[in-house]
Amino acid sequence: MASLEAQAAERVIQACVRTESVRKCVFTSSLLACVWRQNHPHERRGPTIVDENCWSDESFCRNNKLWFALGKTAAEKAAWRAARGRDLKLVTVCPALVTGPGFRRRNSTASIAYLKGSGVMLADGVLATANVATVAEAHVRVYEAMGDNTAGGRYICYDHVIRRAEEFAELERQLGIPSRTAATQSVDDDDRPARFELCKRKLGRLMSSRRRCTYDDYYCPVTFQ
Incomplete structure (x- = not known):
């Protein structure tokens, strides 16, 4: 399956390259392409930052059936x-698990697949x-920039980090998927800080700057000499 997805992505980019009117492409990836790595001993005093420079370890994903x-x-x-x-500018957006009114229960298969290993992700x-x-706004802002x-490279996109088992249980209820809360319940009993910390600073800077530009363009008063 992974090889098929890779082939499909490659063909999309090749099609963009062959189309003269297309010189920019915003590719939707996933936060999961950033967070899964080998569990090395955590010796740092603070959490390890996970940002757009991080890549998931393909061997680790394969060995753990992720x-x-x-x-x-x-x-x-x-x-x-x-x-x-190639003569094509590529930028990728890596969103977390996508949710929202009217969206949650329509995409349960992808949500279930995303949440495999949720206990480890919650603890980490x-x-x-x-x-x-x-997510939609991030794509628009990146494309405009x-x-x-x-704009360039990769952008991590998320709104909320789930930190407790009861939050995860509520997410499961909203998604209408089978409960996995038992697998995450022990997290609340563990006082150790998370080993990792997500960082979306790069996207945050871009979106805030684009919002300021939009406000200036449409709402700032015009003065005449």
Whole structure:
């Protein structure tokens, strides 16, 4: 399955390259392409930052049967390889689990696949959600910023980090998926801090700057000499 996703991503980029009117592409990846790595001993005093520079370990995903994460990682890497050296500007957005009114129960299969390993993600501090409106806005803002070359590379996108088992139980209820709360219940009994901390600073800076530009363009008063 991961190889099929990689092939599909590569063909999308190739199609963009062949189309003369297309010179910018915003590729939707996943936060799961950033968070799954080998469990090395955690000796740092603070959490390890997970940002757009981090990649999931494909071997780790394969060995732990994290097929959804493996597919997303392989697909994004294939897209970057296909775009390298071509006359196409590529940017990727890596959203967390997408939620939102009217969206939750329509995509339960992908949600269940995303949440495999949820107990580990919850304990590590990398289980997060992103409202579908936020994800859509991120794509628009990134695409707009590509026009003046102020956007590039990867962007992590999320709204909320789930930190407690009861939050996860509520998410399951909203998604209408079978409960996995038992697998995450022990997290609340563990006082150890999370090993990782998600960081979306890069996207935050971009979106705040684009919002300011939009406000200035449409709402600032015009003065005449």
